[in-house]
Amino acid sequence: MRCGYCYNPEIVDGKGKISYGDVLHFLEKRKNLLDAVVFSGGECTLHQNVLWLAHQIKELGMKVKIDTNGSRPHVLENLIAEKLVDYVALDFKALPGAYQKITASQLYGEFVESLDILVSNNIPFEVRTTLHSRLISQSDLVEMAKFLQEKGYQGKYYLQHYVGDTGSISFLPESCKSVFINSEFELPKNIIWRN
Numbered sequence: 001m002r003c004g005y006c007y008n009p010e011i012v013d014g015k016g017k018i019s020y021g022d023v024l025h026f027l028e029k030r031k032n033l034l035d036a037v038v039f040s041g042g043e044c045t046l047h048q049n050v051l052w053l054a055h056q057i058k059e060l061g062m063k064v065k066i067d068t069n070g071s072r073p074h075v076l077e078n079l080i081a082e083k084l085v086d087y088v089a090l091d092f093k094a095l096p097g098a099y100q101k102i103t104a105s106q107l108y109g110e111f112v113e114s115l116d117i118l119v120s121n122n123i124p125f126e127v128r129t130t131l132h133s134r135l136i137s138q139s140d141l142v143e144m145a146k147f148l149q150e151k152g153y154q155g156k157y158y159l160q161h162y163v164g165d166t167g168s169i170s171f172l173p174e175s176c177k178s179v180f181i182n183s184e185f186e187l188p189k190n191i192i193w194r195n
Contacts (some may be wrong), residue, residue, distance in 0.1 A: 011042045020053065025058055036063035045072035045079075049108070069093065069116030071107045077117050088118060088125040092157075093138060095143055102135050102153035112151075128158040148191060157191045 027034065045068055054064050063086040068076060070090050079085040092111070093099060099108040118125045125150050127148055129136070136144075140178055145157055 002121055013083055024056055031060055038065045042073040043069055045075040058084055070111035072111040073110055073117055076114050080121050090127050092129045114149055126155055126158055130160045159193050182192050
């Protein structure tokens with residue numbers, strides 16, 4: 001995906017590398033200081049050795065959290081089946097009509113499949129959306145919350161407002177958070193703002 005608001009453009013573009021040995025050495029030295037590792041990105045499930053690395057981290061006695069856009073449901077399913085993940089944060093980028101515009105991808109179906117996998121498994125997870133007032137409207141947000149409820153998601157739905165104070169994949173004008181927070185617009189009860 002190439003979401004314009006992505007704050008890790010260098011990772012998405014494949015810049016910067018660290019060896020597995022270096023990662024595992026770092027974690028081994030901090031075995032009694034750290035209790036969990038977050039796999040993030042870009043998209044961590046694209047990595048061909050994500051299951052192996054998760055297994056190595058679990059062997060160190062640490063928990064694993066996956067931050068995913070849901071584009072690789074079969075990888076997510078394998079991580080869950082092999083008990084290699086303790087928590088998942090799933091990004092809900094947009095409804096089908098805006099999905100390609102926001103992500104520059106055709107992966108909405110894969111997102112829905114990943115959501116279905118998470119809803120049907122007994123693993124803690126959350127759904128979150130990065131909001132930009134020019135990309136997602138109030139009505140979109142209400143429809144997204146309804147969609148999650150219809151799919152059987154009962155957890156909190158976290159919103160993260162886009163803040164353009166770091167480099168991102170593309171230039172986006174300033175987003176107006178007040179579009180989503182005003183006295184005339186009432187958010188569904190399960191929606192929580194993250195700072």
